[in-house]
Amino acid sequence: MELTFTKMQGAGNDYVYINGFDYTITPSQAEKLAVKLADRHFGIGGDGLVIIDPSDIADAKMRMYNADGSEGNMCGNAIRCVAKYVYDYAIAKKEQLMIESKSGVKPITVSTENNQVHLATVEMGAANFNTPAIPVLTEETQWIDYSFETAHGVYQVTALSMGNPHLVTFMKDIHTLRLSEIGPLFEHHSAFPERINTEFVEVHSNQEISMRVWERGSGETLACGTGACAAVAAAVVNGYCLSDSWVTVHLLGGDLEIYYSKEQIYMKGPAVEVFTGQLNISL
Numbered sequence: 001m002e003l004t005f006t007k008m009q010g011a012g013n014d015y016v017y018i019n020g021f022d023y024t025i026t027p028s029q030a031e032k033l034a035v036k037l038a039d040r041h042f043g044i045g046g047d048g049l050v051i052i053d054p055s056d057i058a059d060a061k062m063r064m065y066n067a068d069g070s071e072g073n074m075c076g077n078a079i080r081c082v083a084k085y086v087y088d089y090a091i092a093k094k095e096q097l098m099i100e101s102k103s104g105v106k107p108i109t110v111s112t113e114n115n116q117v118h119l120a121t122v123e124m125g126a127a128n129f130n131t132p133a134i135p136v137l138t139e140e141t142q143w144i145d146y147s148f149e150t151a152h153g154v155y156q157v158t159a160l161s162m163g164n165p166h167l168v169t170f171m172k173d174i175h176t177l178r179l180s181e182i183g184p185l186f187e188h189h190s191a192f193p194e195r196i197n198t199e200f201v202e203v204h205s206n207q208e209i210s211m212r213v214w215e216r217g218s219g220e221t222l223a224c225g226t227g228a229c230a231a232v233a234a235a236v237v238n239g240y241c242l243s244d245s246w247v248t249v250h251l252l253g254g255d256l257e258i259y260y261s262k263e264q265i266y267m268k269g270p271a272v273e274v275f276t277g278q279l280n281i282s283l
């Protein structure tokens with residue numbers, strides 16, 4: 001069948017987007033498609049696949065799949081791109097959009113230029129530090145500045161859920177980190193029955209941090225929106241940043257602005273269409 005797709009990116013976190021208003025893609029088809037299309041040599045190339053489906057309770061529903069075909073509950077960078085797609089392609093031409101994800105409906109405010117979205121601010125919900133909710137297999141109820149043993153030594157970590165699981169560790173220099181060796185040790189550690197996304201964070205001031213991320217199911221990506229929220233939430237509870245204020249997060253693919261409060265985290269960042277194309281594919 002002939003399938004139209006759109007490649008989009010938010011801070012360099014790039015996915016192949018398919019309009020589920022036009023095509024019905026089952027979960028098992030989506031898992032296989034994600035692996036095939038995300039391949040940077042034999043496919044279109046991306047960190048995974050996103051399907052934009054009709055929703056009964058919101059303007060559209062986002063289904064996101066990592067590059068290994070596993071489904072994620074939430075993706076901060078993709079949800080901004082979904083909002084852009086929904087607005088630009090007139091599925092709902094509104095500056096206040098509601099997008100459904102597997103971790104709930106997220107309100108999004110978009111900023112436009114020449115009638116196209118370029119920036120979006122998402123209400124990401126609250127961070128949850130309770131270990132059963134993440135989940136982490138441990139007797140401790142929370143891991144905040146917790147000494148965690150890996151095959152690569154002991155790391156001080158903070159674990160939390162942003163609708164998906166995150167582990168944050170602070171260090172002096174993130175750029176010399178051998179992430180492709182260290183990332184998998186966290187992702188596949190037996191403490192995390194659903195695997196985990198890990199953020200390696202360098203603090204510059206209480207308003208500015210840098211991070212690299214190892215995403216479950218996709219490896220190192222240029223940015224992770226839920227990961228940037230997790231990094232700021234962890235920085236606040238560890239005393240590096242302040243609650244109720246904005247923090248700039250520098251990622252390999254660009255910057256995200258994150259506002260942390262206990263009840264609500266806001267994420268502001270770019271949403272960019274790269275190209276569209278057509279595929280001849282059998283589902």
Ligand SMILES: N[C@@H](CCC[C@H](N)C(=O)O)C(=O)O
Pocket residue numbers: 013066071072073074075076077078164165197215216217218221223224225226227
């Ligand atoms: N890139 C994302 C998160 C994507 C999902 C994640 N790998 C998971 O499986 O939880 C973001 O921008 O938040």
